[in-house]
Amino acid sequence: MKEKLEQIKQRALSSISEAVDMDRLNDVRVAFLGKKGELSRILKGMKDVAPEDRPKVGQMVNEARSRIEAELEKEMAVIQKRMLEEKMKSEVIDVTLPGIRPADGHRHPNQIALDDLERVFIGMGYEVVEGPEIEYDRYNFELLNIPENHPAKDEQDTFYITKDILLRTQTSPVQARVMETGVMPVRIIAPGRVFRSDEVDATHSPSFHQVEGLVVDKGITFADLKGTLEQWAQEFFGPETKVKFRPHHFPFTEPSAEVDVTCFKCGGKGCRMCKGSGWIEILGCGMVHPKVLSDCGIDPEVYSGFAFGIGLERIALLKYEIDDMRLLYENDVRFLKQF
Amino acid sequence: MNTPISWIKAYVPDLDCSVQEYVDRMTLSGSHVENAVYLDRNLEKIVVGKIVRMEKHPDADKLLVCQVDVGDEITQIVTGAPNVFEGALVPVVLDGGRVAGGHDGSPYPENGIKIKKGKLRGVVSNGMMCSIEEMGSSREMYPEAPENGIYIFDKNKGVKPGDDAVEALGLRDAVVEFEITSNRVDCFSMIGMAREAAATFAKPFYPPEVKTCGDDDDVNRYIAVEIQDEDLCPRFCARVVKNIRLAPSPEWMQRRLAAMGIRPINNIVDITNYVMEEYGQPMHAYDLDTIRGHKIIVKRAQDGDVFTTLDGQERQLDHDVLMINDAEGPVGIAGIMGGENSMVTDSIQTMLFEAANFDGTNVRLSSKRIGMRTDASGKFEKGLDPENALAAINRACQLVEELGAGDVVGGCVDVYPRPAEPVALPFEPDKYNKLLGTDIPADQMLVYFDRLELTYHQDTNMIDIPSFRQDLRCSADLAEEVARFFGYDNIPTRLPQGESTIGKKSLAGRVEELCREVAEKLGFCGSMCYSFESPKVFDKLLIPEDDPLRQAIVIANPLGEDYSIMRTIELNGILTSLATNYNRRNKNVRLYEIGNIYLPKALPLTELPEERKKLALGMYGDGGFFLLKGTLEELFAKLGLEGKVTWEPSGEKSFLHPGRQALIYISGQYAGFIGQVHPQVCANYDMKTDACVAGIDLPLLVSKATFDRKYKGVAKYPAVNRDLSLVMKKNIFVGQVEKMMRDKGGKLLESIQLFDVYEGSQIAPGCKSVAYSLVFRSPERSLEAAEVNKVVDKILVELEKMGIEIRS
Structure with a gap:
């Protein structure tokens, strides 16, 4: 009996090792372990075994079963693993085929520049506010120390609706509107559309965008203005950016400055973009003129402030190397999808 | 303002620096240089030569062979110029030198013209005699120069062979162009610029000495x-x-x-x-x-x-x-x-x-x-x-x-009936420093002022402002004078101190940002359109003659009729942009714009108009009405408005297809429109394709939007599903059916999902088949079939009342 069992076990084991797939393995299971399998048959033949030997035979049968089962499990794992590998081998894809893009909406480059700019100033504690695009002469000019008959008020530059109402030529009127509320301290940026009577060409548009900045508080200095814009420029154009302040004139600031940054294309070495100078002019700024403060109801002996104005299109055009301003208003998706 | 450096030096003789340094420092002290033109640009190795002997070229009638004394040697030069003679003093460019351009006055090449020795009809020529044009100038400026000939120096001028001919012609100079700001009228003069230069470089300034002149006559x-x-x-x-x-x-x-x-x-x-x-x-x-x-x-x-x-x-x-x-x-x-x-x-x-x-x-x-x-x-x-x-x-x-x-x-x-009053300002060094954030000594400030001819009187502590400085009227003006000569570069950099403020965007700003995000996520590109447009737009959009939209603000001095009115509707820009794309053969275009429309309270304007921000969406190609609607649904969901929006079928918008448009209401308030563009409008914009547009009022969206969310719990008990297949007349909108189902479904009806709409041969003419999956669920218990049936029966009764046939 013992030999017979041993024989069955050996045959089972060799059948297992010869099995090449799950079906064969299953056949082996049925043939040896199934209800009508060889081991079952031995158990059925127990009645012919002497009663005192039965426990021993039973034990031997169980041992043989466990061994075969273990071997089956092992082989099954091997075959499964091999099958998975074969399956995956047949499932190779060409990963260089194009991806499926769920949607292809893109942000307008001007808006991206504005978002970047806002992010930096919001981080520095500035609130984003807006003002009307159709504005009173009083806010656009008078309160900004641009008196009647100033050349800047010339019809050549300004679109008028009536004598007193016009399309704002700058975002600076928002300054006056914010200061007039008298809520101190002021720390705002005011982005928006502005309008000037320029014919459309590669570098001009009758409608464009500015971002105005204004800080008013006790003890604000020109040094604060320099530090703020330097900080912004380094966040916006990169940490290596250098900033140069040049004296300039605006009616509503004194002292005033124009600001250049090191050319972000050549890093200041000089290239076509910066016309060889290494610098690019990006904005105008200055200390709020004491007359502007007092006309807006703020005591210039107590408070001081600085203001700056950034041309958004100019920055977007430079940053993305767009050579024609008209592209910004055409909305051709082949242009828009590049951003 | 153009200023030759040589002229400035007439008043500031000690000015001694390179042109580049002059340009840089003048710019930093407030006189912004637009550009500097070097008059001796591309003029190299050009000396005064004297023609000592001249004979005819053996093989060319029109050429002359000259022996020219160029200082250290006699060299041979062949010329075709008719005006030279023995003894003439002329500019000569030597072998390896360079001239600005040709003698015919055509535009000067970028790098001039290089001159090398060579042979002219077999005779060696070691250089070239120059016309005034080749020297980069013209007869306009040098009237003594001959037409079509070599420039000949006046022999009484004291030039001799070997001298620098560029210098002798006064071309060792640069003309610097300054951008003068409107406040500095005094700088529109040579004297004004010289004064600035002297102050910038801290050199003495010698303006012309004007003496009384004239005879005894009166x-x-x-x-x-x-x-x-x-x-x-x-x-x-x-x-x-x-x-x-x-x-x-x-x-x-x-x-x-x-x-x-x-x-x-x-x-x-x-x-x-x-x-x-x-x-x-x-x-x-x-x-x-x-x-x-x-x-x-x-x-x-x-x-x-x-x-x-x-x-x-x-x-x-x-x-x-x-x-x-x-x-x-x-x-x-x-x-x-x-x-x-x-x-x-x-x-x-x-x-x-x-x-x-x-x-x-x-x-x-x-x-x-x-x-x-x-x-x-x-x-x-x-x-x-x-x-x-x-x-x-x-x-x-x-x-x-x-x-x-x-x-x-x-x-x-x-x-001079009313002579200008002299102006004086107090000297307030602390105030200047406080405004600038500097610590500049008062003495130093007075040094700067002195150079600018601002005279300080110690006894009165007043500064006399000269009449030519009409721009100096308050202490901030004087602070700027201090700043620009101290150097803007030398002012320290700091960040504002004091009470801290919170950086933020308004709720409107956040809603706008969300609109951009959703639109872009769903394939719409951000666009930018003009605020002013043509009055013809109303006709293009089929807006009726008496429609209030035609009450537009008119610009008094527009660039042209096409830019003469402020838009009252947000559509023209987006339609024009769609048309641009269509005509450039771009496929499947989706655009959006956020911008203002301008609604006058009365015309002509007596007060500012209402500016309302609008979200405009437009598309053609894949998708159509329901993709656009889905985009808006996604937006409304993100704004916490799900369930508050209704889409009312409408025929009221003249620019939309009368059978394919809806007015959008949020909690019963009008929020905008959506629809397929009227085929005639598409034609008016030269688009031979269907297009869909939507316009949403942002202020309303902002007033309704909420970013508050409350967790409701994920259902624990099983749902009971019931599918309904309905056949109804085409003119019944599913919106009506769904509203009824919600009303009758009560608390147990969790959701209604429309999963099929069919019109065609299997259905009676004029009808459509619509299939719904209704989900019933209670948050408290498992529902019994009987409870659900009771609700469904109520719905079925109503459906029958609406004349809708139930197929299963």
Whole structure:
């Protein structure tokens, strides 16, 4: 009996090792372990075994079963693993085929520049506010120390609706509107559309965008203005950016400055973009003129402030190397999808 | 303002730096340099040569073989120029040198022309003799230069072979162009710029010394001046020069004018131009013999007057134009141009010089109305210093004497009814430092002020502001003077101290940002359109004649009709952009724009209009109405508005397909529209495709939006599903059916999902089949079938009432 069992076990084991797939393995299971399998048959033949030997035979049968089962499990794992590998081998894809893009909406480059700019100033504690695009002469000019008959008020530059109402030529009127509320301290940026009577060409548009900045508080200095814009420029154009302040004139600031940054294309070495100078002019700024403060109801002996104005299109055009301003208003998706 | 450095050095002789350094430092002290033109650009190895022998070329009739003394050697040069002769002193470019361009005056090449020795018809030529054009200049500026020939130096000029010919022609110079800001009128003059240069480089400044000149004669015997309109003419100075001797002006004056791009003419004209550049004060010369009654009257013209200016043009005048008249009539337009009737001619004997001060604004507006802008009006319109007029006229007369151009009559008629009050400001160094954030010593500030001719009086602590500095009127102005000479670069950098503030965007800003995000996520590209458009837009959009949308704000001075009204509807820009894309064969285009429309409260405007921000979406190609609707649904969900939005079928929007449009309401309030563009409108925009658009009112969206979210719990108990397949008339909108289901479904109805709509051969004509999956669930327990059936039965009853057939 013992030999017979041993024989069955050996045959089972060799059948297992010869099995090449799950079906064969299953056949082996049925043939040896199934209800009508060889081991079952031995158990059925127990009645012919002497009663005192039965426990021993039973034990031997169980041992043989466990061994075969273990071997089956092992082989099954091997075959499964091999099958998975074969399956995956047949499932190779060409990963260089194009991806499926769920949607292809893109942000307008001007808006991206504005978002970047806002992010930096919001981080520095500035609130984003807006003002009307159709504005009173009083806010656009008078309160900004641009008196009647100033050349800047010339019809050549300004679109008028009536004598007193016009399309704002700058975002600076928002300054006056914010200061007039008298809520101190002021720390705002005011982005928006502005309008000037320029014919459309590669570098001009009758409608464009500015971002105005204004800080008013006790003890604000020109040094604060320099530090703020330097900080912004380094966040916006990169940490290596250098900033140069040049004296300039605006009616509503004194002292005033124009600001250049090191050319972000050549890093200041000089290239076509910066016309060889290494610098690019990006904005105008200055200390709020004491007359502007007092006309807006703020005591210039107590408070001081600085203001700056950034041309958004100019920055977007430079940053993305767009050579024609008209592209910004055409909305051709082949242009828009590049951003 | 163009300034040759050589001219600046006439007043600041110690100025000694490279052009680049000059440009950089002047810019940093506030005189922004636009560009610098080097007059000796591309001029290399050019010396004065003397032709010692000249013979005909053996093989060419028109060529000459010259032996030229170039200082250290005699060299052979072949030329084709007809005007050279033995003994002539000429500019010679040697082998390996460079000239600016060709002699025919064509545009100069970027890097000039390199000159090498070579053979001309077999004869060696070691260089080239130069025309004035090859030297980068012109006969305009060098009238003595011959036409089509080599420039020949005057042998009395003291040049000798081997000298630097560029230097000898006065071309070792650079003309620096400054951008002068409107507040610095004084810098529109050579003296003003020289003063700035001297202050910038801390060098002494020597303005011209003007001495009284003139003979014993009395100017009042020759001319009387009366100003009738003092508001437009604060000052009028007149002097007389008799026995005029017209001649070319001296070389130094010609060269300076030439470098400024002013063509030398004769001594009198040149002196006028020279003083205008030097002092920034325009002057005018009249032939005194043409001035009737020996009298000048300054007064406004009459409406409808016509006057012939010295360029021979007839000019229409009006009562705001200031005129210079003699006893009988006008002889010039004040500050703009003189008259043909009093102009200086070659036969002039006695000349009247005018140096006046006119109101800048009036000159600007007059010159615009008349349509004539001159060098003089360009200066006057900036608003000149009346004190400068007398200085300039005396300088001009001094030059007349120096140049021997005539005999200056003694005295000056100076009508100056209300002399400008001198201005003084207190010296407040602490205030300047406080504004700048600096710690500059008071002494140092006074050094800067002194260089600018701002005189400090210690006893009164006041600073006298010279009349030419009309821009210095308060302490901030003086702080700027300190800052620019201390150097903006040297001011420290800091961040504002004090009370901290919170950086933020408004709720409207956040909603706008979300609109952008959702639109872009779903394939719409951000676009930017103009706020002004053509009034024809209303017709293109089929807007009825009496529609309030046609009440648009009109720009008084638009760029053209196409940009003349402020938009009242957000569609034209997006449709125009779609059309642009369509006509460029771009497929599947989706665009959005966020921008204002402008709604007047009354026309013409008496107060600011309402500006309403709109989200406009437009698309053609894949998708269509329901993709656009889905985009909006996604947006509304993100704004916490799910379940609050209704889509009312409508035919009211003229620009949309009457059967494919809806008005959108949020909690019952109108929020915008969506629809397929009316085929006629598509045609009006030259689009041969269907397109869909939507317009959403952002202020309303902002008022309804909420970012509050409350967790509701994920259902624990199983749902019971019931599918309903319905057949209904096409004109029944599923929205009606769904509203009814929600009303009748009560609390147990969790959701309604429409999963199929079918119209076609399987269904009766005029009908559609619609299939719904209804989900019932209770948050508290498992539902019994009977409970659900009760609710479904209620729905079925209502469906029957609506004439809807239930198929299962």
